[in-house]
Structures are given as structure tokens and as C-alpha cells.
Amino acid sequence: MRYYWELWGRRFDSPIILASGTAGFGLELMEQNNLHGAAAVVSKATTLKPTPGNPPPRIVETKFGLLNSIGLANPGVDEIVKTILPEADSLPIPLIVNVAGETVEEFPAVIEKLERSPVPFGYEVNVSCPNVAAGGMVFGASPSTVEEIARLVNSVTSRPFSVKLTPNEGSITEAAQAAETGGADSVTVCNTFLGMKMNWRTGRAPLKRKVGGYSSPALLPLTVARVYKTCEAVDIPVLASGGVSCPEDVLELLAAGAVMVQVGTWLMRRPDAAGELREGVVRLLESDSQ
Ligand SMILES: Cc1cc2nc3c(=O)[nH]c(=O)nc-3n(C[C@H](O)[C@H](O)[C@H](O)COP(=O)(O)O)c2cc1C
Numbered sequence: 001m002r003y004y005w006e007l008w009g010r011r012f013d014s015p016i017i018l019a020s021g022t023a024g025f026g027l028e029l030m031e032q033n034n035l036h037g038a039a040a041v042v043s044k045a046t047t048l049k050p051t052p053g054n055p056p057p058r059i060v061e062t063k064f065g066l067l068n069s070i071g072l073a074n075p076g077v078d079e080i081v082k083t084i085l086p087e088a089d090s091l092p093i094p095l096i097v098n099v100a101g102e103t104v105e106e107f108p109a110v111i112e113k114l115e116r117s118p119v120p121f122g123y124e125v126n127v128s129c130p131n132v133a134a135g136g137m138v139f140g141a142s143p144s145t146v147e148e149i150a151r152l153v154n155s156v157t158s159r160p161f162s163v164k165l166t167p168n169e170g171s172i173t174e175a176a177q178a179a180e181t182g183g184a185d186s187v188t189v190c191n192t193f194l195g196m197k198m199n200w201r202t203g204r205a206p207l208k209r210k211v212g213g214y215s216s217p218a219l220l221p222l223t224v225a226r227v228y229k230t231c232e233a234v235d236i237p238v239l240a241s242g243g244v245s246c247p248e249d250v251l252e253l254l255a256a257g258a259v260m261v262q263v264g265t266w267l268m269r270r271p272d273a274a275g276e277l278r279e280g281v282v283r284l285l286e287s288d289s290q
Helices: 027-031 077-088 106-114 143-156 172-181 217-233 247-255 265-269 273-288
Strands: 005-007 010-012 016-018 040-042 059-061 066-068 095-099 120-126 161-164 186-189 193-196 211-215 238-241 260-263
Touching (some): 143 161, 217 247, 265 273
Parallel strands (some): 120 161, 161 186
Antiparallel strands (some): 066 211
């Protein structure tokens, strides 16, 4: 029996998408032959201007997960369109470009530039980053801002896009409804959870920015709950992101209503994660149907 999953009108033989920030633009994983089993890859964040990201240290391991404060490190959209996307044209799977901005207007500005390239399959609009113009509040905390960003993005592209929501501020279901009203084709639920580690001996936080995004297999139930509630609140598809480390986790998120499931941090531990997860999912579905 063959199994299929669908995203934005296209059929895939895998439900696995590689999450933003953990797979670059997919090129290194392609060289290592690690893209098999993935339906698509989401790029690292793309911003209007080149962004160095946060000062190091920007990753720290904790007992049960990872804290990162990479920031939106990337060479900027012009360089990405000029040098990275032409290379990414050779990827065996579609590329979804993750987009971030410091102001509402930067989102459509970045996407207008990406539109010059034939490579992106679609976009993931990261409203989980801080809105510099509004004093650092996360865009996703305000449903009216999420709706405005989705409308602006919708006005500059006919490619599909997903709005990636934050679990940290505001109501995720209201933000999802706002994205839907603004014309988003899907929502991604969700980004990392705010976390912090303290060195009790020195009284200092090991991350330079002190607070970072926490990811861990232990967060899976938090993602399952948010995916389930978001699916009840909107009619557009929901992509799950957060806490996946085995095939059962993927099936749980699909059972909660997700159309596809992203894997991020686990990929850093198991570069072949997409293939392993896909095979495991198919094996479980086959054994269940006997
Ligand atoms: C090192 C690192 C960098 C990330 N960079 C981005 C990013 O640039 N844009 C974004 O939307 N999410 C980013 N994320 C969040 C992931 O895409 C994903 O949503 C999150 O880690 C939860 O999934 P996981 O538990 O499978 O890692 C990053 C995560 C990690 C660990």
C-alpha cells in the first residue's frame, strides 16, 4: 500500500518537512545524501538586510533539550536570490523559504525579491521574531498584526505561504484565525518556547542573549495540544513543528490534525532523521492495517 500526504495542492510520499534553521537551505544535507524521506525543506530565515545573528555563545544544551539564540543569521535576501537559490534549484525536494522582518513592511519586501527566483515552492512567514518598530514585541502576539502581515504577503505573491506562529505570547488560535483571514494558505504550529539556563555558580546565563528558544522531545505534548486546538479554530491546513524524535510522534501530530510534520532539533542529532522517520511511519501504518 502507498501512503500520501498533501500540502498546498501537491502530493508527497512523506509527511516529513525539515524545519527552518536546522537544515540551512538543504544543500549540505543533499551533499551527504540525507534529504531522502523528506517531502520538503524549510530554509533558515531570510531577511531584507544581511544579518550576523546574535553574538556567541548562541547554543547551549540542557538536561532535556536545546536552547538556541542564533538570531536571524543570514546573508540577506539579495545574496540569497543571487547565489543560494540558483544552487538550491538542484535540490531533489521543494524548498520553502522562511522569511522574517523587523517591521511589518519588510515581510512583503523580502518576498517581492524572492519572487524573482523560480526556486521557492512557497514561503514560511516567521511572525515569531521581535517587532523592532513596536519595541521588541513579537509580531505573532497581535492578531491584527498577523492579519496585516498575511494580507501584505498575499498581495505580493501567488505562491502558497504558511504563517509560523509563536507559543510564547498571545493566543495561538486567535493568531491562526488572523493568518487565515489575511489569506495564509496554512499555519505552522509552532516556533520554540522561550527558555533560559543559569549557571548557579557564576550567577550568569551561558547564552550571550540570556534567553533563547527551547526545543526538546519533552515538548511534544505541548505541540500536540496547540496543533489540535488550532485545527479546531481554522479551516486552513496546519503544519506541526516541535518535539518530534520518533515515528510515533509524527503519527500523533497527524492524528491531532496536522497535514505534515516538521522535524528540527532531532535532525541535528540524526542527519538521516527524515528517512528514518518516514520509514518508521510507513512501517507503523502498514502493521496497523494488517
Ligand atoms: C538552531 C535552531 C535555529 C532555528 N532557526 C529558525 C529560524 O530561522 N526560523 C524559524 O522560523 N524557526 C527557527 N527554528 C525553530 C525550528 O524551525 C522549529 O520550529 C523548532 O525548533 C521546534 O521544532 P523541533 O522540536 O523539531 O526542533 C530554529 C530552531 C533551532 C533549534
